[in-house]
Amino acid sequence: MLFRRPPHPIEAEIPRLRRFALALTRDRDTADDLVQDAVARALAAWATRRGDDAALRPWLFTILHNRWRSRQQREWARPDRVALDDTTEDIQEISGGQWEALEMRDLESALAKLSEEQRAVLLLVGVEGLSYEEAARVQNVPIGTVMSRLARARDRLRSLMDGEPPQAGEGSGRTHLRRVK
Amino acid sequence: MTGKPAAITEADLVAYVDDRLPSERRADVEAHLARHAEDAARVAAWQQQADDLRVHFDRDLNEPVPAEMAALFAAQHPSMLGPALRIAAVLALVLLGVGAGWYGRGAFAPVDIVAALPQEATRAHLVYSREVLHPVEVTAKEEQHLVTWLSKRLGTALKVPNLSGQGFGLVGGRLLPASSGNHTAAQFMYENRQGQRLTLYVRTGEAGGDTSFRFTGEGNAVAFYWVEDGFGYALTGETGREALMPAARAVYEQLTR
Numbered sequence: 549m550l551f552r553r554p555p556h557p558i559e560a561e562i563p564r565l566r567r568f569a570l571a572l573t574r575d576r577d578t579a580d581d582l583v584q585d586a587v588a589r590a591l592a593a594w595a596t597r598r599g600d601d602a603a604l605r606p607w608l609f610t611i612l613h614n615r616w617r618s619r620q621q622r623e624w625a626r627p628d629r630v631a632l633d634d635t636t637e638d639i640q641e642i643s644g645g646q647w648e649a650l651e652m653r654d655l656e657s658a659l660a661k662l663s664e665e666q667r668a669v670l671l672l673v674g675v676e677g678l679s680y681e682e683a684a685r686v687q688n689v690p691i692g693t694v695m696s697r698l699a700r701a702r703d704r705l706r707s708l709m710d711g712e713p714p715q716a717g718e719g720s721g722r723t724h725l726r727r728v729k
Numbered sequence: 730m731t732g733k734p735a736a737i738t739e740a741d742l743v744a745y746v747d748d749r750l751p752s753e754r755r756a757d758v759e760a761h762l763a764r765h766a767e768d769a770a771r772v773a774a775w776q777q778q779a780d781d782l783r784v785h786f787d788r789d790l791n792e793p794v795p796a797e798m799a800a801l802f803a804a805q806h807p808s809m810l811g812p813a814l815r816i817a818a819v820l821a822l823v824l825l826g827v828g829a830g831w832y833g834r835g836a837f838a839p840v841d842i843v844a845a846l847p848q849e850a851t852r853a854h855l856v857y858s859r860e861v862l863h864p865v866e867v868t869a870k871e872e873q874h875l876v877t878w879l880s881k882r883l884g885t886a887l888k889v890p891n892l893s894g895q896g897f898g899l900v901g902g903r904l905l906p907a908s909s910g911n912h913t914a915a916q917f918m919y920e921n922r923q924g925q926r927l928t929l930y931v932r933t934g935e936a937g938g939d940t941s942f943r944f945t946g947e948g949n950a951v952a953f954y955w956v957e958d959g960f961g962y963a964l965t966g967e968t969g970r971e972a973l974m975p976a977a978r979a980v981y982e983q984l985t986r
Contacts, residue, residue: 555802556802558802559794559799559802562794562798563789563790563791563792563794564790566789566792567786567789567790570789571786580795580798583798584797584798584801587798587801588801591801591802655781655782655785656785659785670782671782671786673747674747674779674782674783675782675783675786675787679749680744680749692740695739695740695743695744696739696740698743698747699739699740699742699743702743702746702774702775702778703771705778706771706774706775706778709778710774
């Protein structure tokens with residue numbers, strides 16, 4: 549349509565913020581709530597922001613990550629809290645013959661077993677293309693931690709995809725979900 | 730190189746997979762991998778994994794932005810133009826368009842609009858058929874998702890012709906800009922065992938009426954194209970006319986049936 553207002557630079561980053569939030573939270577509603585919160589903060593800070601457009605994405609990711617951290621700290625105080633790493637997810641029922649879908653779901657369930665920080669670093673560096681320095685800033689850790697975290701995440705994902713024995717909480721039939729090479 | 734390279738660390742392997750090493754260090758890592766099968770297997774698995782992750786996560790990018798998020802920006806940036814001004818501006822553009830249409834009546838005849846079809850298709854073909862890492866946005870592994878997504882973006886139900894009879898399998902597809910219709914086009918890529926690639930380009934909003942099955946060559950690349958029911962189709966390959974013909978026939982028959 550003609551004469552639409554020019555999109556705000558942050559607006560174009562929303563799909564990426566949503567998938568980062570989803571990788572952190574593993575829940576669509578929580579993720580979108582987090583993005584909403586982070587974008588509102590980013591807009592409020594926009595006028596005082598320094599840095600070029602190339603640094604916009606890491607800047608936004610850092611805000612979102614910080615918001616998530618402070619939420620978790622609040623959550624921590626709640627007695628009914630369940631640690632994310634303790635949850636197991638049921639594999640959905642799978643219709644026959646859909647090998648491609650199986651492979652995707654396999655990756656999905658393998659990712660679910662990584663720690664939140666491992667999932668995040670794989671996304672930030674491998675998918676979003678952030679530099680190690682930028683990823684370190686987002687996660688608020690030294691670069692060396694980013695490097696070793698990446699190595700651990702990749703090794704763990706590899707062993708999960710290569711058919712590590714099924715763990716409690718998952719149905720039988722899991723074994724043929726391994727990757728086809 | 731002079732002197733013995735520093736020992737290869739795990740961080741080197743990580744950076745190698747992420748393609749963040751200076752070329753000299755890269756060569757050191759490659760030499761190391763040639764001698765250490767276990768590290769080589771580890772790196773190969775990581776690389777495959779990185780590709781899979783990109784495909785996996787890129788599905789999420791096509792989801793529409795929720796209204797409440799978009800609303801944050803509406804509040805931030807009130808439109809510069811009031812409604813009355815906007816109507817005036819549209820009117821001015823329409824008048825400009827009428828004028829341009831009259832003075833440009835020779836230049837913008839329908840035949841030129843149709844000619845843009847194979848041009849756009851060929852350009853897109855030349856760009857993406859050479860691509861090694863990312864020839865398509867969505868791979869044929871996710872054909873259903875690919876078709877649903879592109880159908881949604883083009884605003885019409887698309888179907889993907891099967892060229893297995895001609896020895897070509899579907900690689901996947903992508904969304905492209907176009908000069909017609911809603912300014913979107915879909916490109917489907919096929920590949921045969923010899924690694925030859927064909928692309929089928931589909932765009933909407935062809936204004937000039939149906940055309941017959943036509944052939945055009947641009948450099949090494951050749952294309953068959955036609956317009957039907959407002960859709961422009963072009964099948965492009967760097968194969969020469971004779972080799973492309975059977976595939977083009979198959980596409981034409983499957984899509985116009």
